[in-house]
Amino acid sequence: MSESGENSNTWFTDAVKLFESNNIGWSWWPVKKSGVNNILKVTTNPDYKQLIDAWNGNGTISADEAYNAVMKFADNHRFENCSIAYDVIDALIRQPSTAATKPFTKHTANQKIFASDYDLGQNGYAYSDKVVANYNVSTNNFTAWNTGWEYRNDGVDIQTCEDAESNGYCVGWTEADEWLQYTIELDVDAEYTIELRTASASTDGVVTIAIDGIDVLSSVSLPKTTGWQSFKTNTLGKVALTAGEHRIKIKVETGDFNISYLELRNDASQSISLEKGWNLVSFYLTPNAAQVSSVFPNASLVKSADSFYKTGQTSFLNSLTEIKVGEGYLVYNTVDETLTIQGTTTSSAPNNLKTGWNLIGIPIKANYPITSLPNETQIVKDFDSFYEPASSMNIISELEIGKAYYIKVSDDCEIDWLSR
Ligand SMILES: [Ca+2]
Numbered sequence: 001m002s003e004s005g006e007n008s009n010t011w012f013t014d015a016v017k018l019f020e021s022n023n024i025g026w027s028w029w030p031v032k033k034s035g036v037n038n039i040l041k042v043t044t045n046p047d048y049k050q051l052i053d054a055w056n057g058n059g060t061i062s063a064d065e066a067y068n069a070v071m072k073f074a075d076n077h078r079f080e081n082c083s084i085a086y087d088v089i090d091a092l093i094r095q096p097s098t099a100a101t102k103p104f105t106k107h108t109a110n111q112k113i114f115a116s117d118y119d120l121g122q123n124g125y126a127y128s129d130k131v132v133a134n135y136n137v138s139t140n141n142f143t144a145w146n147t148g149w150e151y152r153n154d155g156v157d158i159q160t161c162e163d164a165e166s167n168g169y170c171v172g173w174t175e176a177d178e179w180l181q182y183t184i185e186l187d188v189d190a191e192y193t194i195e196l197r198t199a200s201a202s203t204d205g206v207v208t209i210a211i212d213g214i215d216v217l218s219s220v221s222l223p224k225t226t227g228w229q230s231f232k233t234n235t236l237g238k239v240a241l242t243a244g245e246h247r248i249k250i251k252v253e254t255g256d257f258n259i260s261y262l263e264l265r266n267d268a269s270q271s272i273s274l275e276k277g278w279n280l281v282s283f284y285l286t287p288n289a290a291q292v293s294s295v296f297p298n299a300s301l302v303k304s305a306d307s308f309y310k311t312g313q314t315s316f317l318n319s320l321t322e323i324k325v326g327e328g329y330l331v332y333n334t335v336d337e338t339l340t341i342q343g344t345t346t347s348s349a350p351n352n353l354k355t356g357w358n359l360i361g362i363p364i365k366a367n368y369p370i371t372s373l374p375n376e377t378q379i380v381k382d383f384d385s386f387y388e389p390a391s392s393m394n395i396i397s398e399l400e401i402g403k404a405y406y407i408k409v410s411d412d413c414e415i416d417w418l419s420r
C-alpha cells in the first residue's frame with residue numbers, strides 16, 4: 001500500500017494495524033512537508049508564502065525575490081533544517097502494537113509542563129479528544145482532527161500561543177470529557193501545589209485532576225480571563241506525592257478554555273538563624289530567589305568553598321552570585337536575625353570531597369550522624385567545636401540542618417547523604 005499519509009496519528013495507527021494484520025506492506029509518501037502530519041516538518045519561509053500569494057494573484061514579487069524564496073524553501077528541506085515529528089513516528093511504528101503510553105518529553109516538579117507536551121500514545125490512553133481523524137471519504141465531510149493545526153498530529157487541538165512563558169503552543173478547543181495525560185518523575189516525597197495556566201474569553205472552565213487513576217482535586221473552577229490569549233495561573237490545590245513516576249491527568253468537565261501549562265511545585269521554607277558577625281550556614285532547598293543579596297539581605301560578606309560576594313562591590317568582581325542547595329557558606333552578617341527562605345527541595349546528590357580541607361553544607365532536611373561520614377574523615381570543625389574519629393573529647397555528634405562545616409579528609413571521597 002503506498003501513496004497515503006494525509007491524516008491524523010489515530011488514522012495512521014489504525015491503518016498500519018489493518019495493513020499489517022492482513023500481511024500488507026505500506027509506505028507513506030510525504031516524508032518532508034510543511035504540515036503537522038509528516039515525519040519531517042519543513043518550515044515555510046515568509047517570502048515563499050508571498051510567492052504563492054503572487055501566483056494566486058495577490059500582490060507581486062520580483063524575479064530575484066522569487067528565486068531567493070524558492071532557494072530558501074529548498075534549503076529548509078535539508079534534513080538538518082527539518083524538525084522531527086516524534087509523535088508521527090510513534091503512531092506509525094510503536095502504537096499499532098501497543099496501547100501503552102510514554103512521555104513525549106521529560107517532566108518533573110518545579111518546572112513548566114507545557115500542555116502541548118502530553119504523553120505519546122493512542123486516543124483514550126495518552127489523551128482523549130472528541131474529533132481525532134478525518135473520514136471524509138466515507139462521510140463526505142472533512143474534519144480537522146487538530147483544529148489549531150499546530151505542533152502535533154493527534155486529535156488534541158493545538159494552536160500557537162501568545163503566553164510569554166509558553167513553549168509557543170497551547171491546547172485549545174477543550175470540551176467536556178476530553179483529557180490529557182502527562183508522565184512526571186518526582187525527586188522527593190513532598191506536598192505539591194498544582195497550578196494550571198489557562199485563558200478563556202467565554203466561560204469559567206472546570207477541571208478534575210487525577211493522579212495514577214485517582215481523582216485528587218475534583219471539579220476545580222478556572223475563572224474566565226480577559227481573552228483567549230490572556231493567561232492566568234490557577235492554583236488548583238495541594239497533593240502529597242511520593243518520589244518516582246506518576247501519571248497526572250487533566251480531565252475537562254466544562255471546556256472552552258486554552259491551557260498553556262501545568263506545574264507541580266513543592267515550595268517549602270527553611271529558617272536560618274544568623275548572629276551578628278561570622279556564621280557557617282547551608283540550605284536543604286533551592287531558594288526561589290537565589291541571588292546572594294536576596295537570601296542574605298544584611299550580610300556584608302558571603303564566601304563559599306571557591307567564590308565570594310561582597311556587598312556594595314562592583315558586581316563583576318563577585319564570583320558568588322547564587323545560593324545553592326547543600327553548599328556551605330561563611331557569612332558575615334551585620335545584625336542578629338532569623339531568615340525564612342522559600343524554595344523547592346530536590347533529591348540530594350552526594351558531596352564529593354577532595355583530599356584536604358573542604359567547606360560543606362547539609363543538603364537534607366535532617367541531622368546527619370557524624371559517624372556516618374566516610375572513613376577518610378580526619379577532622380570536622382565549626383567555629384567552636386570539632387570532631388576527630390579517634391578522639392574521646394568530641395563535641396560534634398551530628399551535622400545539623402542549616403549549618404556548614406569544615407571537613408578534612410585523607411583522600412578524595414564522597415558523603416552519601418541518603419545512607420544515614
Ligand atoms: Ca480534535
Ligand SMILES: [Ca+2]
Pocket residue numbers: 129130131155156157172173174175178
Ligand atoms: Ca478538543
